[in-house]
Amino acid sequence: MIVATPASVARDIIDDLPAGIADGLNAIRYGPYVVAAILTAEQSAMPWDDIYAMVTPGRAFNMFFNTASILRVPGPRRPGGSLMVYGASELARQLAERTDGQVRDTFLRDLAAIFPQLPGLVTEVEVQRWPEGIPFSTPGRHRWQPLLEQPAGCIHLAGDYLGARGGMDTAAVSGYQAASKILTALSP
Secondary structure, eight states, X not given: XXXXXXXXXXXXXXXXXOHHHHHHHHHOEEEEEEEEEEEEOOOSOOXXXXXXXXXXXXXXXXXXXXXXXXXXXXXXXXXXXXXXEEEETXXXXXXXXXXXXXXXXXXXXXXXXXXXXXXXXXEEEEEEEEEEXXXXXXXXXXXXXXXXXXXXXXXXXXXXXXXXXXXXXXXXXXXXXXXXXXXHHXXX
C-alpha cells in the first residue's frame, strides 16, 4: 500500500506505525501558503508571455507564475491567460486572516506595480489558504529521512516531504519510487 499524503495526514491515518517512523512524521514541519489563481482576458501579446516564474521581493506574494506560458508559441497568440501568485511563510500568516476580497485586492495591487496593464484584464481570482503548504527543513530533520524512505511492513510512504526539497515534484517522484519498489517486490 502507498500512502501519498502530507506527513501529518499519514501519521493520523496509519495505525501501528513503528515508533521511528511516527517520530519522523511528527518532525516534519509545513509552512502556510495563501494562493491566488487568476484568469485573464487579454487578446494580444503581454509582457509576461515569455515568463514562466518570477521571484517578487517586496510584494505581498513571493512568486508569480504564468501557467499559460507554454501556450505562447510562434504564430498567432491565443487569447486569455492563467496566472498564479502565492504568499508563503510570514507573508501567508499576514494574509491568512484577511477576506478573499482583501487578499485579491492586495495581490492585484502588487501585480499592477509589476504589470500596470494586468488588473484591467483580470476576469476571475480564486483565493485559497493552505495551512500546510510545503514542508521545510528544521535542525535535525535529516536524521529522519532514512526511516521515512523505508517501508513500514507493507506500507510505503510517498509525499512532498521525502526528497531533498519539498514540493509537488518531490511528491510525484516519491510516489513513483514507492510504486517501483512494490512492483519489484511482486515480480517473480
